[in-house]
Amino acid sequence: MIPDDAPVSEDMSLYRRVHPKEIVWNENDRCLRPGSGVFKDPEMSIHLDDVLKDEEREPESVLEGKPQHSLVALTAGFVKGEEQTVRRTPIPEDASHGEVCGNKSQGRRKRFARAAQFVVLREDALNPDELAKMRAAADSGSE
């Protein structure tokens, strides 16, 4: 069992659930991205990879009971570089729960959104408007 005050390594993945309505098509980068609003909370809930591994859980396990949500990952090193601290705050239903704490300006949230990598992307649950933009971009690219 990993103690609550154990250090968080720079390369550790921090996972966060994303609701399908928070995922947008970015025409500039021609990819789907979590909206910057996903990262607005000054005490943003995340799930720590080392605890998941310690419990022999896959990252996808934090989506149990949430069939529409997708999952993104950031590294601890990235968020620390954005003047954030990572806290281990286990809750009864999830020992991997933690928080990324600190002020998150709009510019910083944008950088979070750009850095986040999809671990699970449930395209079938996405907003049809965003899917239509994605498909239109694919069609224009193939012409």
Next chain:
Amino acid sequence: MPQQRAAGDRGEGPDVYRVVAPDASPWYSAALDRISDLTALAVGWNGYDAREVKADMAIDAAAFLAKAAFPGIAPPSITPLADGGVQVEWHRGGLDIEITFSDDEPGVYIEDRQGGETELSLTEAVSAIASYLPRLQES
């Protein structure tokens, strides 16, 4: 802007609001539906402790779109915020524009990949969109 409150369609959870306005752009009606849908999200919708989207934030976003749905402008993305707000976004033409309707932190954020970052107040949102209109045109 007139609004109608749908009654009797939910036994529990948040009220559902439907904002009605004349079509201003091919995507405008769908955008209003999208905003209305957001008001039906229940507490905790983001998988954590998100609040319900507030009706006044939804109405403010719809009112903004009524003014910003210029002819030819591409449809925006519309996302809920965990604090009960709504965000309207365009990501095209080398621009990332985010209009945030929120009690906590309302405002306009523009990142021009040819320039830099700009933050404006919500009162400047429509004029900002107008100034960038050539780069926000639907391709």
